[in-house]
Amino acid sequence: MIGIDDEEFIRGEVPMTKQEIRILTLVKARIDCDSIVVDVGAGTGSISIEAAKIATCGKIFAVERKAEAVELIRRNVEKFSVDNVEIICAEAPEGMDDLPKLDAAIIGGSGKNLRKILDVLGERLKLGGRVVINAITIQTTADALNYFRENHWSYDACQVQVNRLRRVGSYDMANALNPVYIISAEKIINSCDDWPKENV
Amino acid sequence: MIGIDDEEFIRGEVPMTKQEIRILTLVKARIDCDSIVVDVGAGTGSISIEAAKIATCGKIFAVERKAEAVELIRRNVEKFSVDNVEIICAEAPEGMDDLPKLDAAIIGGSGKNLRKILDVLGERLKLGGRVVINAITIQTTADALNYFRENHWSYDACQVQVNRLRRVGSYDMANALNPVYIISAEKIINSCDDWPKENV
Amino acid sequence: MIGIDDEEFIRGEVPMTKQEIRILTLVKARIDCDSIVVDVGAGTGSISIEAAKIATCGKIFAVERKAEAVELIRRNVEKFSVDNVEIICAEAPEGMDDLPKLDAAIIGGSGKNLRKILDVLGERLKLGGRVVINAITIQTTADALNYFRENHWSYDACQVQVNRLRRVGSYDMANALNPVYIISAEKIINSCDDWPKENV
Amino acid sequence: MIGIDDEEFIRGEVPMTKQEIRILTLVKARIDCDSIVVDVGAGTGSISIEAAKIATCGKIFAVERKAEAVELIRRNVEKFSVDNVEIICAEAPEGMDDLPKLDAAIIGGSGKNLRKILDVLGERLKLGGRVVINAITIQTTADALNYFRENHWSYDACQVQVNRLRRVGSYDMANALNPVYIISAEKIINSCDDWPKENV
Numbered sequence: 092m093i094g095i096d097d098e099e100f101i102r103g104e105v106p107m108t109k110q111e112i113r114i115l116t117l118v119k120a121r122i123d124c125d126s127i128v129v130d131v132g133a134g135t136g137s138i139s140i141e142a143a144k145i146a147t148c149g150k151i152f153a154v155e156r157k158a159e160a161v162e163l164i165r166r167n168v169e170k171f172s173v174d175n176v177e178i179i180c181a182e183a184p185e186g187m188d189d190l191p192k193l194d195a196a197i198i199g200g201s202g203k204n205l206r207k208i209l210d211v212l213g214e215r216l217k218l219g220g221r222v223v224i225n226a227i228t229i230q231t232t233a234d235a236l237n238y239f240r241e242n243h244w245s246y247d248a249c250q251v252q253v254n255r256l257r258r259v260g261s262y263d264m265a266n267a268l269n270p271v272y273i274i275s276a277e278k279i280i281n282s283c284d285d286w287p288k289e290n291v
Numbered sequence: 292m293i294g295i296d297d298e299e300f301i302r303g304e305v306p307m308t309k310q311e312i313r314i315l316t317l318v319k320a321r322i323d324c325d326s327i328v329v330d331v332g333a334g335t336g337s338i339s340i341e342a343a344k345i346a347t348c349g350k351i352f353a354v355e356r357k358a359e360a361v362e363l364i365r366r367n368v369e370k371f372s373v374d375n376v377e378i379i380c381a382e383a384p385e386g387m388d389d390l391p392k393l394d395a396a397i398i399g400g401s402g403k404n405l406r407k408i409l410d411v412l413g414e415r416l417k418l419g420g421r422v423v424i425n426a427i428t429i430q431t432t433a434d435a436l437n438y439f440r441e442n443h444w445s446y447d448a449c450q451v452q453v454n455r456l457r458r459v460g461s462y463d464m465a466n467a468l469n470p471v472y473i474i475s476a477e478k479i480i481n482s483c484d485d486w487p488k489e490n491v
Numbered sequence: 492m493i494g495i496d497d498e499e500f501i502r503g504e505v506p507m508t509k510q511e512i513r514i515l516t517l518v519k520a521r522i523d524c525d526s527i528v529v530d531v532g533a534g535t536g537s538i539s540i541e542a543a544k545i546a547t548c549g550k551i552f553a554v555e556r557k558a559e560a561v562e563l564i565r566r567n568v569e570k571f572s573v574d575n576v577e578i579i580c581a582e583a584p585e586g587m588d589d590l591p592k593l594d595a596a597i598i599g600g601s602g603k604n605l606r607k608i609l610d611v612l613g614e615r616l617k618l619g620g621r622v623v624i625n626a627i628t629i630q631t632t633a634d635a636l637n638y639f640r641e642n643h644w645s646y647d648a649c650q651v652q653v654n655r656l657r658r659v660g661s662y663d664m665a666n667a668l669n670p671v672y673i674i675s676a677e678k679i680i681n682s683c684d685d686w687p688k689e690n691v
Numbered sequence: 692m693i694g695i696d697d698e699e700f701i702r703g704e705v706p707m708t709k710q711e712i713r714i715l716t717l718v719k720a721r722i723d724c725d726s727i728v729v730d731v732g733a734g735t736g737s738i739s740i741e742a743a744k745i746a747t748c749g750k751i752f753a754v755e756r757k758a759e760a761v762e763l764i765r766r767n768v769e770k771f772s773v774d775n776v777e778i779i780c781a782e783a784p785e786g787m788d789d790l791p792k793l794d795a796a797i798i799g800g801s802g803k804n805l806r807k808i809l810d811v812l813g814e815r816l817k818l819g820g821r822v823v824i825n826a827i828t829i830q831t832t833a834d835a836l837n838y839f840r841e842n843h844w845s846y847d848a849c850q851v852q853v854n855r856l857r858r859v860g861s862y863d864m865a866n867a868l869n870p871v872y873i874i875s876a877e878k879i880i881n882s883c884d885d886w887p888k889e890n891v
Contacts, residue, residue, distance in 0.1 A: 493718055494718040494719065494721065511715055511849065511851065514714060514715060514718045515711055515714060515715070518693055518694040518714045519694065521694065636856070636863045637861075640858070640861065647855075647856070648855075648856040648863065649711065649853050649854060649855045649856060650853070650854040650856070650865060651711065651851065651852070651853055652851070652852045652853075652854075653849050653850070653851055653852075654849060654850040654852075655847075655848075655849045656836070656847070656848040656849060656850070656872075658840070661837075661840065663836045663848065665850060672856075
């Protein structure tokens with residue numbers, strides 16, 4: 092059962108995907124009990140840990156470049172007692188060459204390497220495998236959408252804005268969280284060579 | 292695995308909770324494989340069916356007053372081959388008296404009876420049981436929040452707005468869905484009598 | 492010309508209506524060059540000052556109960572050199588009895604006295620005069636809408652959410668501002684006694 | 692006084708900027724009574740007409756390529772009795788060569804020519820002149836932001852989402868309007884050659 096409260100994760104100063112976005116991201120990635128998943132830009136590890144609790148017979152690879160964040164992932168893995176998360180301390184797409192064939196990839200942070208990471212995922216994902224990207228900038232959103240359109244992936248996307256209500260006396264006041272674009276794509280062909288010429 | 296696409300449900304003219312809201316609602320209701328759940332104002336039955344697929348050893352009671360919607364629920368139950376949904380054609384809180392003890396209640400539509408329905412749920416929910424309300428009007432949202440505060444339920448709430456991106460040539464354009472307030476509450480005491488006097 | 496940047500106001504710790512909401516509020520109040528306006532819960536005075544710059548031949552009464560905020564209004568009035576703002580240090584509806592007939596009222600803060608304030612405004616507004624309320628809680632929004640419906644005012648309302656984009660290197664990242672309900676109402680009858688009996 | 696209701700414009704099938712966005716756009720363009728303004732992709736002419744009512748001693752050039760929309764602008768110009776709007780039936784940047792020096796430009800529709808239009812505006816705007824773009828796609832938003840950053844314009848931007856409340860019996864229900872990015876930029880140098888080398 093997904094849906095861990097934000098407060099339960101050890102967070103430090105590292106930004107964390109908020110609960111509602113985490114839930115939607117995990118569901119849209121269609122993670123199953125035996126899924127092999129990579130979590131790129133794993134941050135605090137909150138996505139990896141929820142994924143690990145669904146894919147109990149699968150495996151999660153958490154790729155993260157920042158030492159501070161890697162340490163947080165370690166501590167959260169320990170706190171939530173999950174044994175199927177493997178941390179890869181690298182700047183993606185580095186560190187992704189030896190990954191097994193993947194069922195799903197979640198990209199929470201991509202630095203400036205989004206297209207390179209998607210190229211590698213195109214190789215490493217199984218046919219029918221899914222990528223879900225959480226983007227908080229206009230440019231990353233545009234890059235992701237353009238990449239999927241140009242490379243003939245099937246995709247859909249939405250922007251999600253959550254306003255949490257906070258109780259103040261006998262009133263409830265909205266506190267805005269920053270909106271996130273969730274872009275979900277499915278690998279529908281094995282390479283561009285397979286794409287029927289008339290549709291290109 | 293939750294997350295059925297909206298298009299897969301038979302819909303007719305009956306309004307349907309959109310996928311993203313459905314996902315968040317089901318997760319916040321913390322439905323488990325053996326949960327007993329009531330879906331009040333079940334509409335097309337989309338929530339009942341997704342709940343039924345999680346609570347495979349549990350049971351979902353779908354309460355709906357409109358004949359047209361009841362027929363849709365029947366057809367969706369058949370389409371998705373779930374055998375643990377029982378449809379109750381009544382205007383809630385009518386039809387809820389004989390429900391067994393409940394783990395969760397989801398309220399998608401309450402007509403003008405919200406407070407009466409919550410009173411009945413206060414009786415029928417197990418301690419620790421959860422109610423999740425989807426509200427699309429200001430007044431229902433205010434009523435729900437005020438009820439939970441006045442009756443000492445533990446609650447949290449958020450407003451969720453989803454803008455779906457629609458591909459138009461080489462552009463992606465936002466299409467707004469109506470925002471929904473999701474109010475989640477937990478029954479933390481068995482009756483108001485138990486509430487410590489000094490906190491009232 | 493309205494549209495002063497937020498940064499130009501002296502703010503202290505007092506919450507301030509953000510520029511986009513301020514613009515929409517002032518426009519929906521239909522303030523003219525000779526308008527007599529009351530700004531209830533004036534806060535930093537940002538609304539009063541922009542109103543004063545439109546209503547150059549009119550007058551703005553800024554009602555504010557907190558001494559700290561009153562001092563801020565004074566300093567902003569001085570900074571922007573407007574001479575048609577009169578500050579009333581009182582908790583509305585107190586201090587409003589001696590106001591002249593009003594063209595418009597803007598309510599940015601009402602404490603728990605919203606209905607009493609609206610009752611007084613019903614007396615003090617000219618026929619066709621307008622009230623614009625900025626509400627940040629569900630309950631104030633519901634109260635305002637219910638009041639206007641019950642008292643046969645003509646009203647419309649919207650929720651406005653602004654996400655400011657902030658440049659970070661070569662990216663632009665959304666920063667959410669809290670959503671605000673803007674409720675605009677027009678006094679269309681002089682008292683409830685005038686309301687045709689069959690419509691009540 | 693700006694703020695004409697949407698219903699007052701003659702609209703046909705042509706999409707129209709909604710009132711709240713129109714207000715914010717006009718204010719951010721800082722149109723004054725003697726401003727010379729171009730409205731690119733004028734659509735129904737709603738922006739041009741409100742601009743014309745502010746810039747009573749100025750002039751508005753409404754550039755629109757679609758014959759159907761041009762006809763609507765004509766009819767709206769007539770309905771609102773403004774005599775300072777000149778319609779240019781062309782696909783921008785065509786038709787913009789003979790424009791006088793401009794105080795402001797509003798871009799509601801740019802087809803695929805955004806960068807070319809901005810290049811022309813860079814020539815035609817006075818120093819300190821402003822461009823305000825309403826963008827409804829991710830790609831146009833990204834293009835506009837990237838253009839302004841690369842060309843050293845001063846800019847700020849926000850996404851605005853409006854949910855109109857619609858009365859249904861004794862309830863008020865939110866109806867979402869599609870979100871719009873409003874990007875405002877100011878021409879701060881006369882050409883890239885003037886830009887200090889060390890900042891490039």
